[in-house]
Amino acid sequence: MQTSQTSNVVAVPGKQKKPLKTRGNWKRMLALDAMLLPAVILTLIFAYIPMGGLVVAFQDFKPWLGFAKSEWVGLEHFQYLFSTPEYVQVIWNTLIIAAMKIIAGLIAPFTFALLLNEVRSSGFKRSVQTMVYLPHFLSWVILGGILLDMLSSDGLVNQALGALFGIDPIFFLGDGNWFRFVVVVSDVWKEFGFGAIVFLAALSGINPSLYEAAEVDGANRWQQTLSITIPAMIPITIVVGTLALGNVLNAGFDQIFNLYNALVMDKGDIIDTFVYRVGIVDGKFGFSTAVGLFKSIVGFVLIVAAYRLAYKLANYRIF
Amino acid sequence: MSGNYSYGHVATCEISLTSTSTMGEDTMAFTMKKTAASLLAGVMLTGLLAGCGQSKDSGDSDNTASSTEFYSAKFENGKYVEPVSITTVFPIGSNLKFKNGENIENNVHTRWAKDTLGIDIKYLWTVSDQNNAYQTKLRLMLTSKQEMPDIISFRGDQTLISDLIETGQFTDAGELFDKYASDTYKEAMAQDPDVWNPYIRDGKRMAIPLLDNAYNNDAVMYIREDWLKNVGMEAPKTIDELEAVMEAFTNGDPDKNGQKDTLALSIGFKNYLATWMSDAGWIFGMFGAMPNQWNENANGELVYGSIQPEMKPALAKLQDWMKKGYISQEAGLYDEVKASEAFTAGKAGIIVGPYWMTGWPLQDLKANVPGAEYKPYPLPAGPDGKIGRRGTSVNAGAVLINKDMKNKDAFFVYQNYLFDNWANPTDDGPFTKGFAEGYDYGVGPNGELYGEQDSDKIEGGWVDAIRYTLTYDGAIIPQLRINTLAKIANGEEAVTPYEKAMLRTIPEQIQAAKIVVDQKDSVMMNKFTGSPTKTQLSKGDMLEKLEKEVLNKIIYNKASVDEFDSFVEKYLSSGGEQFKKEVNEWYSSIKQ
Structure with missing residues (x-):
């Protein structure tokens, strides 16, 4: 189960397992397995058993008839989903917004962590870190309201742009292209501080003797960054990227739902907001479950593919 | 209250x-929530423990026995x-x-x-x-x-x-x-x-x-009384007078602060054009249309308001008002409550909403702007003298x-x-x-x-015990409240305990209630109150999205008013026609 190569510079914690003696150890194993049991049971109850509800995706589900008696419609919901241009547009919107978020959400914390790592004063470093990850804890309901004010035609942002560059007010939340931009930038702003924690942890795990050796060899800060810091961060970057890929069809319901409006529907409506309206507001459970199932399958395939890739390219394994 | x-x-x-409902990062969490929970509760608890005891016909013997008494x-x-x-x-x-x-x-x-x-x-x-x-x-x-x-x-x-x-x-x-x-x-x-x-x-x-x-959410028009005085105008009774007042409110510095920072009218149609507060439905009502609801036409048929030809001149007006800055550029982004903030912050001169707005949120105006005054007025009449407001159900x-x-x-x-x-x-x-x-x-x-x-x-504080009742509010006689308020507004003496209690209402609210009653002939009720039809369930979201997008684009001048015609065609062909048929089937089943 384990790889013999441990040539990686950074050791991901918990990676190196000691070979277990199979004999005489079963008692200890039993205790450990027993400790695992509650988690396994909970996962079974709350993650696996409810998957049975997915049959709804193939039914014209009526709550009062239940699973057993609702009419079976096969793939009708899926056919409908892909044959209607509006829905295909929704899928595209989701992909575009999510892809931009994933890329920007990887670059921003990575760069930030690198920069913060170069700061010498630890007090400054800590206070900056705390400040940038605070927005992560704000809900989009609140942030949505703040953004609505800040980005209005006479709001802070437009006033600043007007005063500094003489630009006419931009209708940020009422223009489809600007809307996508706002969604991505505000999401990155909210999450990059929190995302940087992982990278900072990886940075602190780099063996200081490497830098000492590099200094002896006459490498300057920039060369050290290129040859030691960045290579050491590649594995964790791949991990973060891999996990993020599973979210490629999650463009962020809370955020979009609180910001979107009829003017940006054509570019801003995503699968989740769509499912909310159809499934919860209109009560079409079968159809919305079908859309959800489609989303899950795509997410699952992508995670598996990315995981394979990560193994091939970076020799990274989670299990 | x-x-x-x-x-x-x-x-x-x-x-x-x-x-x-979306806190979890799990991709399935969203759609699975309901099914998951119901499956759990259903299969795990009732199914296994109770052993499917659906047939509970035990109590019918004593039911039939009472028929004599x-x-x-x-x-x-x-x-x-x-x-x-x-x-x-x-x-x-x-x-x-x-x-x-x-x-x-x-x-x-x-x-x-x-x-x-x-x-x-x-x-x-x-x-x-x-x-x-x-x-x-x-x-x-x-x-x-x-x-x-x-x-x-x-x-x-x-x-x-x-x-x-x-x-x-x-x-x-x-x-x-x-x-x-x-x-x-x-x-x-x-x-x-x-x-x-x-x-x-x-x-x-x-x-x-x-x-x-x-009439709980039926609209009246609130106008800043001090602004009217500042620009030397009277409250508008027709659409032409209204536009003159709006022009003065937008460009005539009605708040006398030397800056052009005011709006004439505060509306918010992020959710619906005809809605319960910061309403824009009355603008359509002046032209005989009422969007977002089913109106009865001359043939006794139900027709969907948003696709009627009467919408066109009203949309043209809104487009014009948006261009002239009478209404906020953010109007399409704001919901009912958010849009009301412009009025309560003293930045807008007119808002349309229910009579109880005097209690909330308009109460905030006096706190935000010292010396501000507002008064309720009847809705103005359109070019042909029409007045129309969105009716609210007592159900x-x-x-x-x-x-x-x-x-x-x-x-x-x-x-x-x-x-x-x-x-x-x-x-x-x-x-x-x-x-x-x-x-x-x-x-x-x-x-x-x-x-x-x-x-x-x-002792122990005031507690509204009637809210404990099985029907939440005890018992309400629909027209009693508004009629009582109107009676008080007309100066009639309060006799019954109910009337005496109503005396304590805010004066503006009493006036507003009187206007609501006076204008009750202008009510346009949503006549379709049945459960969602088949087409509504399968195409409803798509149709609503189409409607919202096109109407918003027209108001924002991103599309010309003439695009309304092609929108109506598209609306009808992508399910609207069938929807109408189903609604009228329901209506005729009710009317018999």
Whole structure:
């Protein structure tokens, strides 16, 4: 189960397992397995058993008839989903917004962590870190309201742009292209501080003797960054990227739902907001479950593919 | 007063519901939530433990026996001799407060029901009603085939009521109503003949509507009185006068601060053009249209307001107003409450909304802008003298009665008593001062009456005990409130306890109520109140999205008004035609 190569510079914690003696150890194993049991049971109850509800995706589900008696419609919901241009547009919107978020959400914390790592004063470093990850804890309901004010035609942002560059007010939340931009930038702003924690942890795990050796060899800060810091961060970057890929069809319901409006529907409506309206507001459970199932399958395939890739390219394994 | 805030509650609930339901990063969490929960509750609990005990036909023998007598149990002096029971379920809303260590199962209301009427109210379950928890729990009860309580009262989502009726677990409530309801109750119900419509199935009235105050969300126009004085104008009566006032409010510096920082009109149509506050529906009403609802045309047919040709000139007006800066560029981004902020912050001169806006949020205006004055005015007339406003239904929800309920008359005994004594109390009735002393009123040492304002003088604080009732508000006679207010506005003397209580209303609110009543001929009601049709379910979201997108683009001048015609064509061809057919099938099934 384990790889013999441990040539990686950074050791991901918990990676190196000691070979277990199979004999005489079963008692200890039993205790450990027993400790695992509650988690396994909970996962079974709350993650696996409810998957049975997915049959709804193939039914014209009526709550009062239940699973057993609702009419079976096969793939009708899926056919409908892909044959209607509006829905295909929704899928595209989701992909575009999510892809931009994933890329920007990887670059921003990575760069930030690198920069913060170069700061010498630890007090400054800590206070900056705390400040940038605070927005992560704000809900989009609140942030949505703040953004609505800040980005209005006479709001802070437009006033600043007007005063500094003489630009006419931009209708940020009422223009489809600007809307996508706002969604991505505000999401990155909210999450990059929190995302940087992982990278900072990886940075602190780099063996200081490497830098000492590099200094002896006459490498300057920039060369050290290129040859030691960045290579050491590649594995964790791949991990973060891999996990993020599973979210490629999650463009962020809370955020979009609180910001979107009829003017940006054509570019801003995503699968989740769509499912909310159809499934919860209109009560079409079968159809919305079908859309959800489609989303899950795509997410699952992508995670598996990315995981394979990560193994091939970076020799990274989670299990 | 608190009834007025209900819309605010609905709005916040919706937001918080959605934010919590997507907290998990799990890609499936969103759509799985409901199915997961129902499967769990259904399969795991009922299925395994209760062993599928659906066929519960045990109690019918004593039901039939009572047909000879009027009441199902011995009844003397307005009271059951041996207490009969009503089982129910109940949401504990945030406006529900308890005192003296009471709870919903045991409080002044349950004791009253038992002592006065001989009715023992039992709650199968109650739930703190946040994030639509009551609705969710009812849905779970539905999917998991739990035993239904004797009565369910529910306010909100129409489809849930439809689904509950669909189970076949509930009885023909209309028949019972005709037999047991008192005259006051029947008269109150008759004030709006359409009120039963949503609950009619095959000609049977399957649920009893919960009545709300009539015209509760019907619009009046509020104008800043001091701005009118500053620009030297009168309140507008026609659309031309209105445009002149709007021009002055936008460019004539009505707030005298030397800056061009004012808006004429505050509307917010993120949700709907015709809506409950910061409304724009009346603009369409001036041209004889009313979007977002089904209106009856000259042929007695129902037609969807948003696609009628009368929309075009109104849309052109809105487009023009947006260009001229009369309305905010953010109008399409703001919901009803957000849009009202421009008015309460003293940045907009006109807002249209219900008469109770005077209590909230317009109360904020005086705090934000010292010396600000506003007054309610009638809605102005369009080019042909038309005035139209969005009508609001008096139907707030419904009560369903279980067909297996043992003493079905008990609910009516209960409700009759409240209609006869609470809805419009008499001078010597049991509820003249309030529901219960020490709860929603107190009496001082010299006989003075303490109300909500004197909460500190009532031991343990003022508590609105009527909210404990099975129907949430006790009993409401729809037109009583607004008519009483109008009467007071006309200077008539307050005689009954109800009228005296209404005297304490804010003066602006009394005026606004009078205007609402004066303009009642301009009401345009949504005539389609049935459960969602087949096409609505399959294409509804797409059609609504199409409508919103195109209408918004026209108002924002991103599309010309002429695109309205191609929109109507597209709307009809992508399901609108079929939708209309289904709606009219429903309508003719109701009208017979």
